[in-house]
Amino acid sequence: MTVRIGVIGAGMIGQYHIGRLTGALAGAEVTAVTDIDPARAAEAAALAGGAQVLPDGPAVVSSPAVDAVLVTSWGPTHAEHVLGAIAAGKPVFCEKPLATTAEDCLRIVEAEIAHGSRLVQVGFMRRYDEGYREMKRILDADGIGEPLMVHCAHRNPTVPEAYHSRMAAQDTAVHEIDTVRWLLDDEITSVQVLTPRATRHRFPHLTDPQIMLFETARGVRVDVEVFVNCQYGYDIQCEAVGERGLVRLPDPARAGVRTAERHSTGVPQDWKERFGAAFDTEFAEWVASVARGEGATGPSAWDGYAATVITDAAVEALEEGRTVAVHLKDRPPFSTPGAGR
């Protein structure tokens, strides 16, 4: 079966995903697109090899030529499109964030429960990265004993002026928040944010770097350095330390160069380069689950809700300069855990 996909939001990542759904990936076809910017919609339709351009999100969701929906519009619009897809009983892949408020995330969780089976998947692509998956297998197999600490770094070379201090949690550390919950199969219960001396290579309104300190229900301590103007590259580090050893995320494989008395390897320069293969796997698995009639098997609406509540707590911790407790509702029974658990 070829899964016919309708895309809402044909900007940067929308077109990036249309490229993989139309090109390398078997079993999928992009049949409809919409964007509030007609030029982008037309561009994306051409990229998809002649998809239909529809006037808006509801038209995509209700189109008889669409089996499943991909939401890649701006974050604040995600909830309405995801809720629309659930109401139509169609599987929906939503780029992070699931929604920008905890209330909207809960409305989605509840709508999916009322539907009776999983339809929603959230785009936390790191769960599909081979290095993180290897870490997860080792942790699940008790390879390092009980985890005690996790050290993470999330570095971007630079960010545009529009990037503001809250985005360090909402846009950037949100990946570590999801990954750590998944890796440890544990829940984050509090967060504190420290602000070291600021880099001179930033726009003045931005607090950069930030160090986020999380605690989990089982008492694991997680530190995340978010440094989005590090200059030298896109660098993602993660190391879990347990009672008997540690497991560390491998750097992407790169040729080592030895010359002029130096040994060097390249550093990726952006997230597309670093996580391109993870995105491919993420979409291959999503399309396969939709084709099997399973709706979704990856990061769930509940994971999207948890991530939003925790990023809100991190923003509060930054702005109020104190440790903030994370209060999640009780987890509903059917929203099964995400990929690899």
Ligand SMILES: NC(=O)c1ccc[n+]([C@@H]2O[C@H](COP(=O)([O-])OP(=O)(O)OC[C@H]3O[C@@H](n4cnc5c(N)ncnc54)[C@H](O)[C@@H]3O)[C@@H](O)[C@H]2O)c1
């Ligand atoms: N997983 C990741 O690592 C990752 C990376 C980048 C972006 N994202 C997420 O993807 C989403 C899109 O980001 P982007 O960088 O592509 O942004 P973008 O601004 O390049 O594209 C968003 C597009 O959505 C369109 N749009 C906005 N509201 C719409 C609506 N209601 N209906 C139809 N079209 C609408 C805009 O016109 C724009 O073309 C964001 O939520 C972002 O957080 C995820």
Ligand SMILES: O[C@H]1[C@H](O)[C@@H](O)[C@H](O)[C@@H](O)[C@H]1O
């Ligand atoms: O939206 C992007 C994306 O999610 C990247 O993976 C992250 O490294 C950036 O900090 C963020 O701005």
